[in-house]
Amino acid sequence: MTQDMKVFENLESVVRSYVRSFPTIFTKAKGYKMWDENGKEYIDFFAGAGALNYGHNDQKMKEKLVEYIMSDGITHSLDMASTAKAEFLNKFNDVILKPRNLDYKIMFPGPTGTNTVESALKLARKVTGRTDVISFTNGFHGMTIGSLSVTGNSMKRKGAGIPLQNTVTMPYDNYVDNHDTLEYVERFLEDSGSGVAIPAAMIVETVQGEGGINAARFEWLRKLESICKRWGILLIIDDVQAGVGRTGTFFSFERAGIKPDIICMSKSLSGYGLPFAVTLIRPDLDIWTPGEHNGTFRGNNHAFITAAASLDYWKDDTFEKEVQAKSEMIYQFLTKMVETYPELKGEVRGRGFMVGIASEVDGLSNKISAKAFELGLIMETAGPKDEVFKLFPPLTISEEGLKKGFEIIEESIKSLVKEPVTN
Template sequence: MTNNNLSIFEELESSVRSYVRSFPAVFTKAKGSKIWDADGKEYLDFFAGAGALNYGHNDPKMKEKLVEYIQNDGITHSLDKATEAKGEFLRTFNDVILKPRNMEYRVMFPGPTGTNTVESALKIARKVTGRTDVISFTRGFHGMTIGSLAVSGNSAKRAGAGIPLNNTVTMPYDNFVNEEDSLDYLERFLEDNGSGVAIPAAVILETVQGEGGLNTARVEWLRRVEEICRNWGIFLIIDDVQAGVGRTGTFFSFEEAGLKPDVICLSKSIGGFGLPLAITLIKPEYDKWSPGEHNGTFRGNNHAFITATESLSYWKDDSFEKSIQAKSKRITEFLNRIVEENPDIQGKVRGRGFMQGIASSVEGLSERVASEAFKRGVIMETSGGKDEVFKLFPALTMTDEELEQGFKIIEQSVDAALSVYKQAAD
């Protein structure tokens, strides 16, 4: 295989592949917020592994720790046996993340992916409450295994299950229909014995719906969800797989709202380096598992423990968090300017922090913007049920200069996409 020849992938890899279709190049090297293809072309990464690379590619300190661990024959695979690497991660996570936020949780290692942590969260809620149903929200996305799909909203992905997805009830997310509070609707169902909705084991939600189109819940809406859960004895599960680990400006996406979830789901960037890792945080009084009741062969990824522990050094004081918030304002200002200066895109800025984008009412325009950006050296994706949002998802460590460079290319891409749209209209 030479240069950007994709024939081997077209010949041998399953047709389920998707990102290679959006980014048709053979990538060979990555560092920080840059990635290079086989022809030596440089790209700015505004995709960050769909949120798995919040600290960029090949962070030097994490790489050094990992290489040293491997060279010293550190344990790679351990299931849930006790290892020094796991113990150091648990200690550091508790000291750096949980204690300063007055949070007390047991840490469960359910398996290496986001859907693993969601499945374990649903299981423990059902086990503790003895109830079966779970309330989820429109446009939510929680993973690709059966339980996670059942609480996801995307109809195409749900259809891929091939079987009915049961024991879930979908309620409208904040501002799904209009400005009226959708939680009045939810409470009415809970109060009415004739509604057909039983008191659920749990409510599961994302504070910002990453795959669903960057829909963002208001603080007051989130607080009322928590109040409803407390009033009815319902588990509150926050899926922070994509929105967590600093993506929205604070380590957990719900910190501004002051929520105290019963269960928190983390994956993607919790491993720091892009290595597979997921954790489920469970309030101690609900940690009712029997030994081995939920398990998985790769729940002890020690390489990820090494890099995850090192990644937490970013959070030992508030300087990193402040830098994220300052840069987030620049992203918001840029997107607002694009919307104001280009009324033809019929756009609306969505999201918060380092997960923002523009939803365009013009069919296909957001996909065109992402395509034009790729041609110009920026990797970015779309989200939403109709791919109506072009999404800025850079590493939290991206420099100011790289952000500005990306802004210029994205602005050029919007202009190019609008030009194509106007030509087609004529």
């Protein structure tokens, strides 16, 4: 450990995490690249765990933000009206909601993903008068008590220090091989002796990020929506990580053709890595009493500025088509790795730019990620046993950047397994 790194060991809590995986001091970032204090260049296939879908320091967003700051634009305003908020609201409605035939009230619950989930759970219980919420195996929804109660990871749940109640966990799509998991869910709802009360809501990620890059089939999502409608259960889609283009469309559920009752968004919504979250609410469900759910930092005007600028990427379908084309490149590369290196015992998972390889070999994915970092690529792992090394490049990355990243990943794999299979 260098002398400069010791400050983090000496002064920062041991709870720190990513600095252990990426043990260097970063000083600069642009697009899909980062540099450390020694001048070493890294390709970023991490993208702030999905908070930097447009890369680092997007030029247009930066210019808009600097201009706003230099003109003494409002920084902090709680939920008071500001020109920055008005611009975001109008643009999000015009560019994102209306073209997709979606009608939602927009709530600013606080700056983080767990804030939007907490507000969604609270509102679902208020609307229905019911207490329980159904979540799904390997789901991750945040680290505060309500969000943690619908999160599957046992280590994270243990950190709560108290019983996590009023939730029921059901099996996610393909959790049990060759079994329709929603038949299981329906059986519990239909059976008055099951011990499962009709819940206020079901909360689900269409692609589970931290849980192992598990992608629910579109037909599974459609059936889930129909079950919710049948029983009067609110459907909450957690699009905190999978949204904002990460899976190939702005909302991750678009190609499933469903319309959730409540949508949770954060991470890349600001476009610039600034803390920002929204909860999208079906208008008839917006029954809050003024101030019933509030917070000091629910009016991040700097994020309004960059978020509004980021929506220019979505004014037509050009960017979306580019993302989908590059997604195919990524998928083909991962498929090739699984076929070329059978020692991986790998399975390609995910959708769009939210993909990875799950390896059955204990600890191998962590080793591949660590080796990639040595070679100049930032990539993390996911899953209950960190069995998946996942690719989360910025959506704006060039084909050249992707190919450079692919080369480092393959070199990392090759250094840790036997010789590749050749024809």
